[in-house]
Amino acid sequence: MSAVTSILTPIRLDYTYTAGRATQRFLLGMAEGRILGQRCPQCTKVYVPPRGACPQCGVPTTDEVEVSGKGTVTTFCIVRIPSDVLSVPPPFTCAHVLLDGADLPFFALIQECEFDAVRMGMRVEAVWAPPAELAPTFESIRYFRPLDEPDAAYETYKEHL
Ligand SMILES: [Zn+2]
Incomplete structure (x- = not known):
């Protein structure tokens, strides 16, 4: 008889996340149609969304900064399977967008263009929910859409990939 060294058990955990x-x-900024980040007092990086501390310097990020709803696609992927949380049918494109004034890319859905037209360096802007539907949630930004601007040079975002 051999020893049992492991077992396979299905498991599910539900989390209630406290924002801090x-x-x-x-999130309160989202409800006002504003994108609020925080700047590190030592390295001056702006984190959006803020986590309350700079992971590089280990100090609190206390300076609040409002950043632009415009930004640059740094990386992206085309999703070809249905999403449980996004209502758009596949295929659709998700991207990391480096908002102007921020130092951390922001996860975004890209719409109002062909899914395969999205590219690194593409300039995009946030499309907000109607004012009556703004709420303290990420969904206040419905998606990002292309801007009629030239693509950003790789050198301007290569440190943020
Ligand atoms: Zn820092």
């Missing part, structure tokens, strides 16, 4: 002070400020 920094993320709460960010």
